[in-house]
Amino acid sequence: MKEVMIRPERCMGCRSCEIACAVEHSESKDLFSAIGESPVPCKRIYVEYIPDLAVAIPITCRHCEDAPCTTVCPTKALSRDEVSRRVIHSPELCIGCWTCSMVCNYGVIGRQKEARVAMKCDLCPDREIPACVEACPTRALVYAEVKDFSGIKRSQAALKLAKGMQTGSIP
Amino acid sequence: MASKAQDRSIDPASLIMLKQAEKEGIETAWDRYEKQQPQCSFGQLGICCRNCNMGPCRIDPFGEGADKGVCGATADIIVARNLLRMIAAGAAAHSDHARDAVLTFKKMTEGKAGSYNIKDEAKLKALAVEYGIPVEDRNREEIASELARALLEEFGKQEGPIQFTRRAPEARLKLWAKLGIEPRGIDREIVECMHRTHIGVDNDPTHILLHGLRTSLSDGWGGSMIATDVQDVLFGTPTPIKSTVNLGVLAEDKVNLVMHGHEPILSEMILEASEDPNIQKLAKEKGAKGINIVGMCCTGNETLMRHGIPTAGNFLQQELAVITGAVEAMVVDVQCIMPALGALTSCYHTKFISTSPKADFPGTVRMEFHEETAYETAKEIVRTAVENYPNRNPERINIPDEKQECMVGFSAEAILAALGGTPAPLIDAITGGAVKGIGAVVGCNNVKVKHNYGHVNLVKELIKNNVLVVTTGCNAIACAEAGLLVPEAADQAGEGLKSVCEALGIPPVLHMGSCVDISRILVLASAVAKTLGVDISDLPAAGAAPEWMSEKAVSIGTYVVSSGVYTVLGTVPPVLGSEAVTGLLTKGLNGVVKASFAVEPDPFKAADLMIEHIEEKRKALGLEP
Numbered sequence: 001m002k003e004v005m006i007r008p009e010r011c012m013g014c015r016s017c018e019i020a021c022a023v024e025h026s027e028s029k030d031l032f033s034a035i036g037e038s039p040v041p042c043k044r045i046y047v048e049y050i051p052d053l054a055v056a057i058p059i060t061c062r063h064c065e066d067a068p069c070t071t072v073c074p075t076k077a078l079s080r081d082e083v084s085r086r087v088i089h090s091p092e093l094c095i096g097c098w099t100c101s102m103v104c105n106y107g108v109i110g111r112q113k114e115a116r117v118a119m120k121c122d123l124c125p126d127r128e129i130p131a132c133v134e135a136c137p138t139r140a141l142v143y144a145e146v147k148d149f150s151g152i153k154r155s156q157a158a159l160k161l162a163k164g165m166q167t168g169s170i171p
Numbered sequence: 172m173a174s175k176a177q178d179r180s181i182d183p184a185s186l187i188m189l190k191q192a193e194k195e196g197i198e199t200a201w202d203r204y205e206k207q208q209p210q211c212s213f214g215q216l217g218i219c220c221r222n223c224n225m226g227p228c229r230i231d232p233f234g235e236g237a238d239k240g241v242c243g244a245t246a247d248i249i250v251a252r253n254l255l256r257m258i259a260a261g262a263a264a265h266s267d268h269a270r271d272a273v274l275t276f277k278k279m280t281e282g283k284a285g286s287y288n289i290k291d292e293a294k295l296k297a298l299a300v301e302y303g304i305p306v307e308d309r310n311r312e313e314i315a316s317e318l319a320r321a322l323l324e325e326f327g328k329q330e331g332p333i334q335f336t337r338r339a340p341e342a343r344l345k346l347w348a349k350l351g352i353e354p355r356g357i358d359r360e361i362v363e364c365m366h367r368t369h370i371g372v373d374n375d376p377t378h379i380l381l382h383g384l385r386t387s388l389s390d391g392w393g394g395s396m397i398a399t400d401v402q403d404v405l406f407g408t409p410t411p412i413k414s415t416v417n418l419g420v421l422a423e424d425k426v427n428l429v430m431h432g433h434e435p436i437l438s439e440m441i442l443e444a445s446e447d448p449n450i451q452k453l454a455k456e457k458g459a460k461g462i463n464i465v466g467m468c469c470t471g472n473e474t475l476m477r478h479g480i481p482t483a484g485n486f487l488q489q490e491l492a493v494i495t496g497a498v499e500a501m502v503v504d505v506q507c508i509m510p511a512l513g514a515l516t517s518c519y520h521t522k523f524i525s526t527s528p529k530a531d532f533p534g535t536v537r538m539e540f541h542e543e544t545a546y547e548t549a550k551e552i553v554r555t556a557v558e559n560y561p562n563r564n565p566e567r568i569n570i571p572d573e574k575q576e577c578m579v580g581f582s583a584e585a586i587l588a589a590l591g592g593t594p595a596p597l598i599d600a601i602t603g604g605a606v607k608g609i610g611a612v613v614g615c616n617n618v619k620v621k622h623n624y625g626h627v628n629l630v631k632e633l634i635k636n637n638v639l640v641v642t643t644g645c646n647a648i649a650c651a652e653a654g655l656l657v658p659e660a661a662d663q664a665g666e667g668l669k670s671v672c673e674a675l676g677i678p679p680v681l682h683m684g685s686c687v688d689i690s691r692i693l694v695l696a697s698a699v700a701k702t703l704g705v706d707i708s709d710l711p712a713a714g715a716a717p718e719w720m721s722e723k724a725v726s727i728g729t730y731v732v733s734s735g736v737y738t739v740l741g742t743v744p745p746v747l748g749s750e751a752v753t754g755l756l757t758k759g760l761n762g763v764v765k766a767s768f769a770v771e772p773d774p775f776k777a778a779d780l781m782i783e784h785i786e787e788k789r790k791a792l793g794l795e796p
């Protein structure tokens with residue numbers, strides 16, 4: 001399964017991912033129309049700012065393999081889709097008890113104001129690439145299989161080492 | 172990979188070049204636009220402010236995050252301020268162009284710009300009379316020198332009035348005075364925009380926008396109008412003339428020099444210099460059959476209108492011209508010149524020559540142009556092009572065959588002359604119903620719209636419905652390329668318009684010039700309104716900018732609306748982040764200046780909106796539908 005992988009060192013804090021997410025989860029899926037909609041379209045990805053380090057980092061649902069939110073949800077509103085392997089939320093089952101929010105390590109379960117139910121990343125089922133990933137101008141978000149993502153990181157690490165061997169210092 | 176060309180332009184010549192670019196892996200604006208996708212939502216909505224260094228501040232359009240900047244500016248304030256800055260930039264561009272034209276004119280009167288002289292003495296005198304400068308028993312040099320000073324003063328005036336605003340109908344002038352938006356001086360209004368948008372100055376969206384209207388008027392009835400009129404005095408007022416347009420005007424066997432940009436001060440000299448016998452001889456020696464000077468964008472419109480010099484294309488064709496491999500020199504001055512031309516020309520033998528003291532680009536040969544030495548520099552430029560001819564790579568030459576005849580040169584004066592000296596026949600045609608009204612269609616190209624698709628379809632729809640179209644800028648070139656600027660295009664018009672065009676031997680779409688020449692449209696509208704004894708806002712007329720992109724277009728749209736003409740924009744301006752500003756522009760302005768904006772990307776629907784508006788105005792005037 002592909003995941004939204006984060007490369008935190010690339011994030012500029014522009015919040016393009018947040019807006020793209022809200023627009024994708026709007027009625028019209030069009031920026032210019034979405035801004036006037038009711039219910040107000042909501043984002044599922046959060047750009048968190050860490051003042052001490054002056055950095056911004058996008059945080060979104062990890063679709064955990066052993067997802068605590070699905071374990072604790074009393075109504076099975078949160079469950080794992082066996083085909084796509086995504087952690088999905090069924091609003092019609094949700095009773096708004098927020099147990100899931102208490103156990104999620106990332107705090108990425110939000111609240112849909114009007115319907116008073118939980119709300120989280122669904123990896124944009126209507127799209128090939130999630131809206132946030134496509135919107136990120138610096139490619140801080142990538143949509144990839146973990147093995148591919150790690151593979152790239154490994155080869156980058158290897159390249160650094162190799163260069164270090166040539167110049168005698170590790171950059 | 173499948174070709175993307177078909178989605179990028181409707182123009183056959185451009186399609187050939189787009190495919191060539193694909194084949195050679197050459198990047199164009201369309202590719203760069205793709206790489207920009209998706210574009211920043213804050214920017215598109217106009218809700219990002221960088222006006223002070225506590226920012227940048229952004230407003231969350233969905234109301235979850237920040238609803239104010241650090242200083243407390245709301246989305247309404249930020250959008251209004253950003254819009255005002257766009258108007259200021261646009262007005263500055265037109266007006267600074269005008270300043271240079273007036274300075275050249277002034278230097279000429281002082282004998283310091285020997286290459287220039289007065290081509291239209293009648294217009295010189297008419298302008299002098301407008302300024303209350305005596306003309307009887309005086310030589311033209313005296314008149315010109317006094318007029319030059321008076322025109323120059325318009326820029327630095329503090330309390331107005333800008334003389335040419337007096338060309339507007341009485342009712343319009345009274346309305347502007349009542350609203351307090353009569354421009355006081357060209358430079359003053361632009362400077363005040365920058366002051367008002369500084370942190371902590373003007374923070375009421377309506378108040379901000381009213382100044383936007385005033386600034387735009389200092390452009391339309393000030394800077395742009397001065398540019399048009401001074402250029403007419405110096406280079407002649409256009410009269411109907413035939414020419415050809417599109418990339419096919421580039422010659423296989425001649426030195427091709429493309430003049431791209433905006434100011435005829437440069438292009439007129441290049442034309443003269445290209446006729447120099449020594450340079451002609453040099454061209455022959457270098458193996459060329461001659462020198463082919465062609466225009467591009469608005470400088471192209473200027474020389475097309477005055478001399479019938481062919482034009483190679485509009486804004487989105489600047490890169491395509493270079494990709495023909497047949498351009499010896501791309502000579503530029505200011506405005507709408509893509510910096511991308513630097514890298515692009517370096518892939519060809521093309522010399523990229525920049526001339527304006529104000530504007531340089533990557534990879535240029537610098538040949539700074541000054542009035543005092545205008546002809547000499549122009550000759551150097553042409554010589555550089557000629558000497559570059561042998562460097563052509565014949566294998567890379569691919570000039571599309573497509574070129575199209577056109578009839579251009581319809582200055583307000585020329586239109587009145589064609590009508591027999593008064594607007595009466597046009598008014599009769601309108602009141603009689605043969606012509607439903609007038610559509611002014613102008614503006615740029617924008618990669619967000621398939622090249623020329625918006626322009627051509629909107630104009631075709633209008634003439635089909637008996638709306639006479641006046642055009643300038645990149646729209647005019649698009650119409651020319653689509654064959655709409657020939658008298659035979661009357662066949663595509665409705666019966667009424669067709670009969671009028673046939674009687675007068677004119678096309679159903681009248682090319683009135685470059686972007687500063689939208690001032691000619693104002694003068695024409697004003698003349699018609701005055702003859703009818705009404706305000707411009709009462710006329711069965713509407714404007715459109717189907718593919719606009721530049722800040723100049725924002726200023727233009729604003730002065731056209733402020734002058735009373737309903738205007739439909741084909742691309743969305745960055746204002747939707749504020750409901751208040753959007754509402755004011757699309758509705759509220761009706762209660763202020765009796766006209767407003769609409770946004771409609773579909774050219775067919777945009778035409779419907781314009782026609783609907785024209786019908787309403789006809790009804791209000793008691794005319795048959």
Ligand code: SF4
Binds near residue numbers: 061068069070
């Ligand atoms: S909501 Fe939290 S716990 Fe549930 S899958 Fe996503 S990251 Fe894991």
Ligand code: SF4
Binds near residue numbers: 097
């Ligand atoms: S808030 Fe909804 S999804 Fe979360 S645990 Fe409760 S019922 Fe389940």
Ligand code: SF4
Binds near residue numbers: 011014047137139
């Ligand atoms: S779009 Fe990318 S750079 Fe911008 S905030 Fe989101 S993750 Fe960061």
Ligand code: SF4
Binds near residue numbers: 225249370
């Ligand atoms: S002027 Fe106000 S809104 Fe703009 S950057 Fe400064 S603090 Fe932010």
